[in-house]
Amino acid sequence: MQKFDVIVIGGGASGLHAAALAGKKNKTVLLIEHNREFGKKILISGGGRCNFTNSNASPSDYQSSNKHFFKSALSRYSPQDFIKLIDMYKIKWFEKKEGQLFCENSAKEVRDMLVRECEKAGVELRLNTKVEDIEESDTGFKICSNIGDFTSNYLVIATGGLSIPPIGATDFGYRIAKQFGHRVVQTNPALVPFTLQNPYTELSGVSLPVLIKVGKNEISEDLLFTHKGFSGPAALKISLYWNSGDRIKIDFTNGKGLSSQLTSSKKNILTVLAETLPKRFSERVLSDLSIESSKPANQLSRKDLNRITEHLCHYSLIPSGTEGFRKAEVTRGGVDVKDISSQTMESKLKPGLFFIGEVLDVTGQLGGFNFQWAWASAHAFAESLE
Template identity: 45%
Template sequence: MMCALRAGQRGRSVLVVDHARAPGEKIRISGGGRCNFTNLHAGPSNYISGNRHFAKSALARYTPADFLALVGKHRIGWHEKTLGQLFCDDSAKDIIRMLIAEMQMGGVELRLQTAISSVEKSDGRFRVDLGQDVVEAQSLVVATGGKSIPKMGATGLAYRLAEQFGLAVTETRPGLVPLTLEPSLLEKLSPLSGIAVDAEARSGKTRFREALLFTHRGLSGPSILQISSYWREGEEVALTLLPEIDLLARLKQARKENGRQALQTVLAEMLPRRLAQHFGDVLNLAGPLADQSDRKLQAAAEAIQNWQLRPAGSEGYRTAEVTLGGVDVNAIDSRSMEAKAVPGLYFIGECVDVTGWLGGYNFQWAWASGHVCGEAV
């Protein structure tokens, strides 16, 4: 829609084909129905790609301030939550209505519930078979997203079209997705389901500090969704609970001030009761703090602030917010999103190998890549 409105307002004749019953369905469900439509801090460092420089051009030419100007033009109320995340005051549908209105200003035609049977190119023009109709066009823009949330109709169409025209597709996998645990570990942690705590999650050299949520399948919450995009199966995830506290110093202080209390009692002053009880049980430090040596207290602090877990996997595309990987960006011109080897063929948004962090970054990539493409088609 962003690409279409820009191209239409430039005077191009534009048709948008969507197999869904309503436009912008992923916008509608995002942000709890309020759409985290951008992030004030969006920049190349917030994106994962096989070419870390690729996103620079589009992100520089269409910024969060540019999208905010469009939001302001349509008098849509918004507010900032944490970490630069911007949401609609009222409803995500405001963003959809805004995009449709801008498309109408450019004379864009929108066809819903329309499937694509095949795409061909001959004599410099694309022929798109829509079943009961065949459309010819000078340019074809593929903006069909990734495999995430198949119940909404997500498919690998973009990847099939890329391969049809000779473009490489990098490995795809679920991103921004909850992680699952193997049955024996899950059984031990099942009493913690529903508990949320502040935590730092780490995988390799990458770390995120946000909320951690224990679920009946494993781990979720913003910190886990973020780290899931960097984690690979077989690797461990390290968790630091109480990241703002020198826990060893706090435990020693508690031992000095009231050595008769148990470790679990002290932990319950800083952690949810069930979580404190869990560590009290697994650390097996029975008796009062006065009986615990510095070595045992250090081991307890280490277990809580360098908690090493090996996830069994992820919940997959069913709940993943994005798809990592996609159409190889080295085959695409970063200034226009046009396939270098196929004039007139463009790929934008999530289907290319550019994946943002959680918090409005992927929407900003959609707006930016769509805008620069709409300027070029």
């Protein structure tokens, strides 16, 4: 039976980074991935260009049942630390907006870089490997797999969340957590499009900047109408705070309100609205309110003007749901951080067992924050090795 200092299960973002960093600390490391290749989620991330970090990342960009848990790891491994690695490999990148850093060419460069780092650090890499059982052993852990049994002193669970099952997402990490007595905070799809009972199908493809709110959380971003409901950054970002049954409020003027032209213009009301809003959307609003689109704006009744204002600035609805884990970028919830060390990501219930990345109840906002958590939590684990 082969023995290792460290076994990492899950060859995605956090697992690859953790394995390489542990290998660099002269540990013998085995990295186990059940897919045919490493980092499949990295490959599809950021529309194929991997938004690998956010240079403005701060704790306010993350959600967890413990709002302090992620601070230590994030402060000890910054976006700049990961950029240094990217630059070392001469991977060209650019800032899309608001600190969101993307590869200029392809996400594959980031995945290949992480695999190369593992190879350089002497990590044993195993693809197509299915872990069947994990047992406690005298020195740590015994991992039984379809290619044989292995033992290790340290075991790192880096199996990610539940989103996009066809590329390998499993609940493995949650099952192992429960096996060792950990609680798992309820999991929900997040950074995910909404479905509506009566979607605006004829507006599918129309996009406009809006102010969108759930409770006290407010986002100003582009909203995209889809065949099923709402998507675009506004919907994806606000979904991080949404629970089934919650009401969503939308200001389609993005906080600007309606121009005074609306009351004074001799132009017809559709033309006036379409000066600041998409025409197809303006047509739909007027049709919903049964207001004649050819009527001059200055001839509308006070009541109709108020109805337009109400509809555009204070729209409110309860989505019927989301498009689920099939379309979600991440999982909200996960292994409860209450029993995990925020310094090292080690289990407080089973010494030597670590959880890193998305499997934990830590979820970042859209824009490179989730990868930054993957890198930072992997680093926190590796730092703890003597």
